[in-house]
Amino acid sequence: MTFDSILSAYGFATTQGTKSQGFIAVEGTPVKMPATLIVGAQPGKQILITGGVHGGEYPCIETAIQLAKTIDPKKVKGTILVIHPVNVPAFLAKLQYYGPYDGKNLNRVFPGKATGTVSERIAYTVHQLQLAADFYIDLHGGDIHESLVPFVIYSNLGGGEITEQSKAASAALGFPYVVGSVSDNGSMGAAAKAGTPGFLAELGQCGRWSKEEVEQYIDATSNVLRSLGVMEGTIKSSEVTFLKKMAVMTAEDEGCWYAFKNLEEKVKKGEVLGEIRDFFGNVLREYKAEEDGVLLYVVTSLAITKGDPLTAIGVV
Ligand SMILES: [Zn+2]
CATH class of the missing domain: 3.40.630.10 (Zn peptidases)
Known part of the structure; x- marks a missing residue:
């Protein structure tokens, strides 16, 4: 064809x-x-x-x-x-x-x-x-x-x-x-x-x-x-x-997303990358790095729905 x-x-x-x-x-x-x-x-x-x-x-x-x-x-x-x-x-x-x-x-x-x-x-x-x-x-x-x-x-x-x-x-x-x-x-x-x-x-x-x-x-x-x-x-x-893989972190809650890290920042496994709060400002969940790596993208919207990507770690 x-x-x-x-x-x-x-x-x-x-x-x-x-x-x-x-x-x-x-x-x-x-x-x-x-x-x-x-x-x-x-x-x-x-x-x-x-x-x-x-x-x-x-x-x-x-x-x-x-x-x-x-x-x-x-x-x-x-x-x-x-x-x-x-x-x-x-x-x-x-x-x-x-x-x-x-x-x-x-x-x-x-x-x-x-x-x-x-x-x-x-x-x-x-x-x-x-x-x-x-x-x-x-x-x-x-x-x-x-x-x-x-x-x-x-x-x-x-x-x-x-x-x-x-x-x-x-x-x-x-x-x-x-x-x-x-x-x-x-x-x-x-x-x-x-x-x-x-x-x-x-x-x-x-x-x-x-x-x-x-x-x-x-x-x-x-x-x-x-x-x-x-x-x-x-x-x-x-x-x-060349990165080994990309670890995408997705939202398990809906509400407001607060990112704590910047683009290209190096992160360690277990570090808190951000949190989702409800509409009253209460923390619903912290989101921790699952791998060591570098942040390739970070979602900038305050609004977040369940299943949305939040950030991605490029694993070196
Ligand atoms: Zn696209």
């Missing part, structure tokens, strides 16, 4: 050395994902880039828009498909995590269902493109209520060569922390499980975006595209820290 065979049905031009823009309709829903197909002058790998699986992560969405606009097909070896953004309904509704039609977190319903809810159908449509891709780049960031230090997650589910390729390309992104994951319902995990290497990148935070963040994200992604052989130019190598 190639991008061409899927995308020609939506009216995208598949001639070598051209770029075409349009929308990929999600069947049975009102959703149309803006997309750009860049067919290089020479044949090569097929790369899928998605921005905005989560609608409130702005630096990655603007990065995907700018990459789609500026990449010159004459300088591309292979094909690059950019979706910018994936979750249009969540983006326009200014929602964090969830989609407005079904209240589902799109990054928790992969590989999706052809006849499911709106989020499940979006996931299904994207997954067909993941299956056609040789490499999958999923651009994220801290959501409207999250702060984070740039990091990248690759999946260990593909095993062997797929994991090695994913890890190497993750390092080429040049973000300070690289971590492996075994989660299978996220976008990148579903791709790896189906045999497509890739990663999920995180940059930017708290419902904001800046030109500087977008430039950093474009440079980082371009370096990955060079490392994959689809774009020309010198491949930069940066020093990155």
Whole structure:
């Protein structure tokens, strides 16, 4: 299966050395994902880039828009498909995590269902493109209520060569922390499980975006595209820290969240990272570090519901 065979049905031009823009309709829903197909002058790998699986992560969405606009097909070896953004309904509704039609977190319903809810159908449509891709780049960031230090997650589910390729390309992104994951319902995990290497990148935070963040994200992604052989130019190598795993702490209560630690702060097992209080200011529970490590993200909202992530420790 190639991008061409899927995308020609939506009216995208598949001639070598051209770029075409349009929308990929999600069947049975009102959703149309803006997309750009860049067919290089020479044949090569097929790369899928998605921005905005989560609608409130702005630096990655603007990065995907700018990459789609500026990449010159004459300088591309292979094909690059950019979706910018994936979750249009969540983006326009200014929602964090969830989609407005079904209240589902799109990054928790992969590989999706052809006849499911709106989020499940979006996931299904994207997954067909993941299956056609040789490499999958999923651009994220801290959501409207999250702060984070740039990091990248690759999946260990593909095993062997797929994991090695994913890890190497993750390092080429040049973000300070690289971590492996075994989660299978996220976008990148579903791709790896189906045999497509890739990663999920995180940059930017708290419902904001800046030109500087977008430039950093474009440079980082371009370096990955060079490392994959689809774009020309010198491949930069940066020093990155490979983490053993990411330990996510989730809320066991609803109420108000008080974080006690800062991003990138080193923490020891047993240290109190924060607490949840009720609406009368009484402490419901303290949350202690389960591992030694460094804090990759910290939720910044006072509001918290049961099952929400609170913070994540990158275990060195
Ligand atoms: Zn996200």
